[in-house]
């Protein structure tokens with residue numbers, strides 16, 4: 001049914017992995033594929049702007065250009081009720097006192113509109129001549145417009161004016177839909193209202209080609225409106241109730257089809273891709289577990305390792321997402337998984353998003369494996385020339401067992417003898433293409449474990465990683481005290497300094513972090529440098545020693561400074577967010593975040609995760625100015641209230657919306673047409689459940705009752721159609 005290229009073919013992999021499937025034959029042309037220029041009221045010039053401005057090429061694309069708002073045209077207001085310049089009103093009354101004022105560019109026409117409750121001024125800046133012939137004084141009109149407030153009075157600029165009988169014909173007691181338009185569209189006469197008018201000929205042109213795509217049992221179960229009716233009512237709603245039902249139906253459809261696609265692909269991948277079977281546990285894992293493991297695993301770690309082992313032994317390729325809050329002990333799970341690969345004669349690699357983090361993983365793993373005969377190597381952009389060549393040879397020769405590195409691992413020159421497992425840390429920084437890039441490192445794709453330290457709300461992960469299996473470490477290692485978080489204004493700085501002094505006296509170490517938006521760019525480091533100077537003045541030698549690191553430092557200098565802090569030779573580390581991820585210094589007990597209002601929630605949470613890693617009580621101090629935006633204040637309050645990463649991620653999602661999380665907007669994965677991952681959480685869960693149930697009963701969508709769905713699903717799952725691009 002599908003073209004599936006051999007697993008070693010990267011492109012084929014990429015498409016399947018990315019959630020796209022390529023139907024073997026293009027569907028028959030139907031009305032929906034007609035170029036939009038052939039629609040009554042469009043033509044070549046408007047079609048060109050619809051294409052360039054809105055990506056609308058066909059009737060089908062236009063049909064899914066949904067309104068963003070509706071105004072109830074069944075309701076009338078009265079002039080005396082107007083008290084707000086942001087609302088649309090519909091009035092019934094008479095027009096009088098036409099007047100032309102000014103000349104040239106300032107020329108405008110005014111008139112007075114009155115009903116039984118009062119008068120309001122109408123203003124036109126264009127079409128003045130036409131207007132004078134059009135309206136009769138004393139005649140009753142229906143007026144629709146958006147009042148604005150000027151010079152102590154309300155007026156209505158450019159109202160829509162209709163005779164009562166025409167009003168019924170045009171908007172016949174309906175809700176009026178509003179569509180987003182742009183300057184370019186407007187210049188071709190396509191404002192919201194004209195776009196809206198296109199749907200009358202459009203819906204009548206395509207009505208015979210619209211087919212139900214949800215199975216009857218689902219429609220009945222949730223009492224969903226039939227598809228054709230929903231598409232009518234989303235554009236031309238007759239009343240609020242029908243609009244609500246149309247919206248619910250289309251949201252469900254959108255979410256359901258996304259989930260179906262993710263789960264279908266996952267099923268297909270499991271069916272088509274064999275995986276290496278790691279059936280045994282041998283000396284590598286046993287020796288580590290019995291001789292080296294410095295503590296007891298938490299219950300959650302044990303459970304997750306069991307889940308992973310089941311995957312590894314299944315004969316199918318593992319694709320698992322491991323979520324766990326900062327400090328929950330993911331590294332250990334990663335290491336033990338790698339040792340299972342080694343026990344079965346395979347190599348493993350661990351890819352981190354930054355060099356610092358790769359270095360840190362390398363050091364941690366070396367230390368944990370010390371004394372065991374496991375060959376661990378590090379490959380980053382800084383490993384070059386004479387060091388690189390032998391490393392690559394050892395890798396290809398199978399001498400290196402575990403390779404830790406950055407995205408340098410993906411390069412073609414990096415060849416393994418027998419790579420069986422890929423672990424990717426901090427998923428959200430890598431794209432799908434990079435995930436796929438590691439697959440081709442062996443003939444059979446290696447098992448993949450993706451780890452993320454930033455908890456992702458369930459709704460988002462369901463959509464973003466809906467094709468991965470999920471394991472969660474929801475338990476912290478014992479003996480951790482939650483970090484105490486407090487908020488201070490800049491003016492209370494002296495109190496904070498006093499506190500820092502007392503902590504240092506007790507032998508603790510302190511981080512002070514300054515915001516820098518983009519570490520990789522040559523940006524002004526002024527805040528940081530000023531901060532470093534004032535901290536050095538406040539905490540002078542010889543009593544105190546202060547380190548500083550930032551992303552634009554030479555790596556050697558940075559490592560040197562880092563190491564001094566690690567060894568406890570400096571008390572304070574002044575830095576940018578380069579210390580955000582991974583860095584593990586149990587003796588550090590205070591995290592001061594300067595200009596905390598400028599950080600996002602997940603970043604604040606990551607930074608706070610740098611302390612509280614030892615057994616003593618740790619503190620996070622959020623410094624801000626006094627004037628905070630509402631959003632900034634919410635972020636700070638959330639941080640003070642909770643240390644639960646999942647709760648923080650949920651709050652982040654609600655404060656910012658899904659598009660802003662971890663640069664997901666760019667990923668294009670959350671460009672939903674009508675549903676909203678935050679507001680429609682319940683619907684999303686239902687859609688997921690239904691898709692799961694349907695596929696578990698009918699994995700290939702072959703049963704009779706699923707035929708309308710199958711037809712639509714396989715037809716629209718290509719790369720070009722609007723909905724095909726969603727996931």
Ligand code: ADP
Pocket residue numbers: 295296297298301324325326327328329330331332453477478584613
């Ligand atoms: P993560 O990568 O999930 O943020 P790490 O793997 O870096 O967390 O672990 C954080 C700290 O907790 C490390 O110092 C690690 O050695 C320690 N740790 C991990 N698992 C346990 C455990 N079961 N018991 C005690 N300490 C643990």
Ligand code: MG
Pocket residue numbers: 330331453582
């Ligand atoms: Mg980690």
